Amino acid sequence: DMPKEDSLSAHSESAIGGAAARYNSALDMTLKALLNIKVLKEDLKNNTQRFQQVPSALQHFFNAFVSESIKTEGVYSCILSDLLSSLEEVISMSSDAAKVVVAILEFWCCWKNPEGESLVTRLFTLAENERMSCRKCRWITNYPEKSSYAIVMPADSIRQLKCAFESMKFVDILKVIRMEYQKSCNIKTGGCGESNFVHHFISRCPPVFTIVLEWEKSETEKEISETTKALDLELDISRLYVGLEPNTNYRLVSMVGCGEEEEHFCLAYENNRWVNLGRESLAGEDVSNWKSEVIFFGDFKVNLRQESLSGEDDGNWKSVVSFFGERKIRPEILFYEAVGSMA
Numbered sequence: 001d002m003p004k005e006d007s008l009s010a011h012s013e014s015a016i017g018g019a020a021a022r023y024n025s026a027l028d029m030t031l032k033a034l035l036n037i038k039v040l041k042e043d044l045k046n047n048t049q050r051f052q053q054v055p056s057a058l059q060h061f062f063n064a065f066v067s068e069s070i071k072t073e074g075v076y077s078c079i080l081s082d083l084l085s086s087l088e089e090v091i092s093m094s095s096d097a098a099k100v101v102v103a104i105l106e107f108w109c110c111w112k113n114p115e116g117e118s119l120v121t122r123l124f125t126l127a128e129n130e131r132m133s134c135r136k137c138r139w140i141t142n143y144p145e146k147s148s149y150a151i152v153m154p155a156d157s158i159r160q161l162k163c164a165f166e167s168m169k170f171v172d173i174l175k176v177i178r179m180e181y182q183k184s185c186n187i188k189t190g191g192c193g194e195s196n197f198v199h200h201f202i203s204r205c206p207p208v209f210t211i212v213l214e215w216e217k218s219e220t221e222k223e224i225s226e227t228t229k230a231l232d233l234e235l236d237i238s239r240l241y242v243g244l245e246p247n248t249n250y251r252l253v254s255m256v257g258c259g260e261e262e263e264h265f266c267l268a269y270e271n272n273r274w275v276n277l278g279r280e281s282l283a284g285e286d287v288s289n290w291k292s293e294v295i296f297f298g299d300f301k302v303n304l305r306q307e308s309l310s311g312e313d314d315g316n317w318k319s320v321v322s323f324f325g326e327r328k329i330r331p332e333i334l335f336y337e338a339v340g341s342m343a
């Protein structure tokens with residue numbers, strides 16, 4: 001049964017003191033970013049009868065989300081605090097959003113479809129194969145399949161490439177960075193020892209493609225800005241994986257960023273614009289009229305440049321780039337969703 005909003009609200013009022021002390025912004029913002037993924041939202045809405053498989057804190061969270069009672073602040077902070085207790089051992093006081101994403105997804109893994117497949121596996125798991133074909137002796141080495149929820153990329157390499165090649169697409173920057181990790185043709189198995197590029201394959205394109213950016217944490221405003229400028233709203237992952245159809249496109253739907261004080265932010269693409277999702281509510285920052293020249297992120301005002309409104313359908317993306325740079329927020333998690341699954 002769906003928990004009634006009254007009982008949740010009553011519960012939340014008694015728990016509000018505790019919830020405030022136990023707040024974890026990495027968990028809060030990561031959940032918000034996840035819940036802005038359309039294919040995940042739809043899976044939740046279509047599988048409510050399967051919520052009984054999951055631990056009760058998660059059941060409450062899913063139920064509240066699909067019934068939309070989660071939009072009430074008290075309910076959300078209560079549910080968040082319950083989830084935090086369930087995840088405490090894994091994330092404790094972690095402020096590392098990448099670890100939090102993994103903790104959440106592993107916690108959600110018990111949630112399965114009628115065929116017994118975990119919905120998390122279906123939506124998020126990236127099963128990558130690597131192959132090296134030696135350019136010198138033509139020896140072929142296949143490496144064991146690796147499963148993960150994301151590809152991890154160093155922010156400084158992204159920035160260096162973007163500064164050197166301004167017009168280079170984000171996906172090609174990722175490709176070049178991956179090409180730098182060469183492997184040697186294994187002498188022990190009959191190879192010649194030559195260093196070679198490794199080709200990547202995936203047998204299945206997950207509906208969600210996640211990229212984690214690793215930062216040094218000492219970057220200046222300018223460096224953060226330069227890195228953020230390298231991000232693209234769309235990615236064609238056939239540039240990264242051999243054998244995929246050209247134009248296997250993914251679109252950026254939400255991001256988690258981390259500020260100077262280790263506080264986290266969630267920026268989500270909703271109704272053709274980017275919004276900053278505030279603490280303890282799932283409603284985006286109320287931008288009264290996004291077509292105006294000025295946009296608000298909380299009390300932070302950004303001038304919207306005219307060119308961001310014309311041509312491409314990129315909403316207020318340029319404001320997002322300034323938002324990250326000027327507030328020194330490092331984008332850490334990027335959730336891209338397959339364009340086909342968004343139709």
Ligand SMILES: [Zn+2]
Nearest residue numbers: 134137185192
């Ligand atoms: Zn070789």
